[in-house]
Amino acid sequence: MNAKNQRALELACTTLDLEADAIRKMRDRLAQDGQSALLLSVQLLEQCRGRIVVSGIGKSGHIARKVAATFASTGSPAFFVHPAEASHGDLGMVTRDDVFVAISNSGETDELLTIVPIIKRTGAKLIALTGDPNSSLAKLADAHLDISVDKEACPLNMAPTTSTTAALAMGDALAVSLLDARGFKAEDFLRSHPGGRLGRKLIAHxxxxxxxxxxxxxxxxxxxxxxxxxxxxxxxxxxxxxxxxxxxxxxxxxxxxxxxxxxxxxxxxxxxxxxxxxxxxxxxxxxxxxxxxxxxxxxxxxxxxxxxxxxxxxxxxxxxxxxxxxxxx
Incomplete structure (x- = not known):
C-alpha cells in the first residue's frame, strides 16, 4: 500500500475511533451527571400537546432535520424550522403548546439566540443540545443536554464531524426514550411507514x-x-x-x-x-x-x-x- 492510501486508511480509522469515543464519553456523562436533564427533556416532550419543533443552522441544521424526521416517524409529530427563516415569518409556526429543540455546538448561534427569547415568551418549552453548558443557549433552556466533544475528527479540528455525530446520537437517544415512554408499538410505526420493504414487513399477512x-x-x-x-x-x-x-x-x-x-x-x-x-x-x-x-x-x-x-x-x-x-x- 502506498503512502497516500495508507494515510487515507489511517484517517478513516481515526475518524471512527474519535466519533465512537465521543459517543461513549457522552453516554458516561449522561449516566452520571446528565440524568436529570435527560429525564426532564423526555418529560417535556412526552407532555407536549403541540408539535416538536427542531432547529439549527449549518451542519447542526442538517442534524436537526434528521432528528425532527426521527421524532415524526416514531409517533411524535415534529418538523424542522430554519432559524433564519423563523426570524422572517416562520416563527409563526411555533405555538405555546410546542417544545422547541435547538441544536448548536457553540450554544452561541446568533440566528437561534434571536428567536429563542420570543419562543420562550410564547410559552413553548426549550430543550437545548449544545457543546457548552455555560453558553447563552444552554442558560436559556428549560433542559440542556451536553453534547460536547474533545475534538473534531477533521485533521484541522475545524469541520463539524465528531460534534455532529454526537448531536445526532443524542437526538436518537431522545427519540427512542420518548417512543418507549409513549408506549409506541410496531403497529403505530406502521401508520407512518406504509411504503417500502419496512412497511410491507409490518403490514403483510x-x-x-x-x-x-x-x-x-x-x-x-x-x-x-x-x-x-x-x-x-x-x-x-x-x-x-x-x-x-x-x-x-x-x-x-x-x-x-x-x-x-x-x-x-x-x-x-x-x-x-x-x-x-x-x-x-x-x-x-x-x-x-x-x-x-x-x-x-x-x-x-x-x-x-x-x-x-x-x-x-x-x-x-x-x-x-x-x-x-x-x-x-
Whole structure:
C-alpha cells in the first residue's frame, strides 16, 4: 500500500475511533451527571400537546432535520424550522403548546439566540443540545443536554464531524426514550411507514405471501415413500407435508430428514411415511403478520412454516424464499 492510501486508511480509522469515543464519553456523562436533564427533556416532550419543533443552522441544521424526521416517524409529530427563516415569518409556526429543540455546538448561534427569547415568551418549552453548558443557549433552556466533544475528527479540528455525530446520537437517544415512554408499538410505526420493504414487513399477512394449497407439496400418509419423494421434487420447496384423509397436518418430511434417513437405510421401498416424517410440525395461522412468521423462523432456526387452520387442516406453506420474493425481508 502506498503512502497516500495508507494515510487515507489511517484517517478513516481515526475518524471512527474519535466519533465512537465521543459517543461513549457522552453516554458516561449522561449516566452520571446528565440524568436529570435527560429525564426532564423526555418529560417535556412526552407532555407536549403541540408539535416538536427542531432547529439549527449549518451542519447542526442538517442534524436537526434528521432528528425532527426521527421524532415524526416514531409517533411524535415534529418538523424542522430554519432559524433564519423563523426570524422572517416562520416563527409563526411555533405555538405555546410546542417544545422547541435547538441544536448548536457553540450554544452561541446568533440566528437561534434571536428567536429563542420570543419562543420562550410564547410559552413553548426549550430543550437545548449544545457543546457548552455555560453558553447563552444552554442558560436559556428549560433542559440542556451536553453534547460536547474533545475534538473534531477533521485533521484541522475545524469541520463539524465528531460534534455532529454526537448531536445526532443524542437526538436518537431522545427519540427512542420518548417512543418507549409513549408506549409506541410496531403497529403505530406502521401508520407512518406504509411504503417500502419496512412497511410491507409490518403490514403483510402470511395469507398474502404464502404458497397456496395447490403449490404446497403434500401427500397422504398412506402413500409410499417414493411417492412422497416425487411430490417433494416436483414442487421444489425442499419438503413435503404429510396429511390424513381430511387434509389435517400429521407431519413433515424435509430434504434434511431425507438425507439423514438415507444415510441410515438404503432400502427406500421399506420406509413408511409414518416412520420417516417428523410428527406435529409447527404451524401458523394465515392471519399472522409476516414479521411474526420471520421471528418464529429465527427463533426456531428453520426456513419454512406450515400454514394451517385451527383444526390443523393444511392451507399452504411459507419459506424464506417466499418472504424474499414478497420483499418483506
Amino acid at each position: 402470511v395469507s398474502e405471501v404464502m404458497r397456496d394449497l395447490s403449490s404446497t407439496p403434500k401427500i397422504n400418509v398412506k402413500a409410499s415413500f417414493v411417492e412422497a419423494l416425487a411430490e417433494m421434487s416436483g414442487q421444489k420447496m425442499g419438503l413435503v407435508v404429510i396429511v390424513n384423509d381430511t387434509n389435517q397436518v400429521l407431519g413433515i418430511l424435509t430434504d434434511g430428514d431425507l438425507r439423514r434417513l438415507l444415510e441410515k437405510q438404503a432400502d427406500i421401498d421399506s420406509i413408511s411415511l409414518a416412520d420417516a416424517m417428523t410428527p406435529n410440525p409447527r404451524t401458523i395461522p394465515p392471519d399472522l403478520i409476516a414479521e411474526e412468521a420471520i421471528a418464529m423462523m429465527e427463533q426456531h432456526r428453520i426456513n419454512h412454516l406450515i400454514v394451517a387452520d385451527p383444526e390443523k387442516r393444511l392451507l399452504g406453506a411459507l419459506n424464506l424464499h417466499d418472504l424474499f420474493a414478497a420483499k418483506v425481508i
